[in-house]
Amino acid sequence: MRLLAVVATEQERSALLRSVTAEPAQAGPYRTARTELADVLVCGIGPAAAAAGTATALALGSYEVVLSLGICGAFRGTAEAGELVVATELVAADLGADSTEGFLSTSALGWADDVAAVDPELLTAVVARLGDVVTGPVVTVSTVTGTRDRADVLAERYGPVGEAMEGWGVLEGARPFGLPVLEVRAVSNVVGDRDTSTWDVPAAFAALTRAGSLLLEEPWC
Secondary structure, eight states, X not given: OOEEEEESSHHHHHHHTTTSOOEEEEETTEEEEEOSSEEEEEOOSSHHHHHHHHHHHHHHSOOXXXXXXXXXXXXXTTOOTTOEEEEEEEEETTOEEOOTTOOEETTTTTSSOSEEEOOHHHHHHHHHHHOSOEXXXXXXXXXXXXXXXXXXXXXXXXXXXXXXXXXXXXXXXXXXXTOOEEEEEEEEEESSSOOGGGOOHHHHHHHHHHHHHHHSSSOOO
């Protein structure tokens, strides 16, 4: 089984591959890194970039599973900095319409589902491989939450454990190819009032390195 692993930034890819043997490769205009089990692609930040990069790689290569990997914020009371979060559901948290009654999701509008459940067998396999992780919905946003009020709204609406910017885009890029998507994130901060002095990005990168060593070299599913 060959995996496509998608990250947003070069820093995330460097952390992911810190203890993994990889060689430079290419997927169209995208630079990738090839390990024994996976191709790791840097897509850029946000859902649109993630969808474009994922779809390009899938059109040019042969894969069976797609991973969205990187760092994230965790919702209060769910996970701490340096822990790994594995999505049970991917959520398009800000895709929809505003109204006088509040936010209307694409599902509420009757356009398309805004929540996608992860394949349960693959979820079980990745959790077993990673060991001590936190599981739950992970929301995708185009603007990172920077206030406690906004965090509380998202927490009440979706019951999420993590917030990131690419998971739903990776899902949309993989959807036409009929491939399952898993999202694994390393926590750097608590979602709420933006205060970067409280973030622990090195701990998140260390956790991402652990995830890379466990997911990108030896078969696990």
